[in-house]
Amino acid sequence: MRLSPSLxxxxxxxxxxxxxxxCGLGRATILLRWGDNGMPxxxxxxxxxxxxxxxxxxxxxFHASDNDDAEPMKGSAMMLEFDDLAAMxxxxxxxxxxxxxxxxxxRQYWGSSFGMLVDAYGVQWMxxxxxx
Numbered sequence: 250m251r252l253s254p255s256l257x258x259x260x261x262x263x264x265x266x267x268x269x270x271x272c273g274l275g276r277a278t279i280l281l282r283w284g285d286n287g288m289p290x291x292x293x294x295x296x297x298x299x300x301x302x303x304x305x306x307x308x309x310x311f312h313a314s315d316n317d318d319a320e321p322m323k324g325s326a327m328m329l330e331f332d333d334l335a336a337m338x339x340x341x342x343x344x345x346x347x348x349x350x351x352x353x354x355x356r357q358y359w360g361s362s363f364g365m366l367v368d369a370y371g372v373q374w375m376x377x378x379x380x381x
Contacts, residue, residue, distance in 0.1 A: 254327065255312040256372060257319035262299035265370035266313060272343040275306020283315070292317060326365070326373040334362055337378045344368055 258265055270276045281301045284290035288300055298315035311327070331337035341354055347369030354364035354376065362378045 251310075253310050253312060254325075255314070256322070256327075257314060257316050258299075258370065259317055259319050260295075260298055260315050261370055262302060262313050262315040265368075265372070266299075266302055266304060268369065269304065269344075272340060273306075274340070274344075275304055275309045277302045278305050279303035322371050322373065326375045328375045328377065331376065331378040332380055334378045334380065337362065337364075337376050341366065341376050344374060 256262075256265070266277045266280075279302060280299065281288060282296075283298050283300045284296040285300075290296050295315065295317055300314055302313045304311050304313060309329075329337070329340070338354055341364050345366045345368070349367045350364070351367060351373075352363065352365035354362055357363045360379065364376045365374065366376075367373050
């Protein structure tokens with residue numbers, strides 16, 4: 250068994266995935282669109298938007314799609330765990346572009362370096378590194 254989270258966007262899944270790729274998180278390995286190749290389309294406004302995407306990178310796997318009835322993303326976060334603090338800080342800064350840092354990266358009382366942000370697409374990310 251493995252847990253593979255799925256991110257639901259209303260209509261900006263594709264630019265979000267492009268942003269994650271530009272940041273170096275990985276890349277979309279599957280990209281299916283509403284209305285393409287016989288895929289269903291619920292409304293004409295959704296035609297061409299992302300029906301299903303699989304995003305993969307080193308140690309990263311999640312799915313994503315556009316759903317015009319998607320709920321705002323709250324109550325959960327995508328957690329990235331690192332062994333390299335410098336790599337964590339670098340990715341944190343790239344992913345914070347256009348978003349909002351909610352917890353700056355700092356050594357925490359439990360011993361790990363930790364930070365949180367909400368990216369430009371409304372997804373909450375947590376970054377943790379237990380080594381210095």
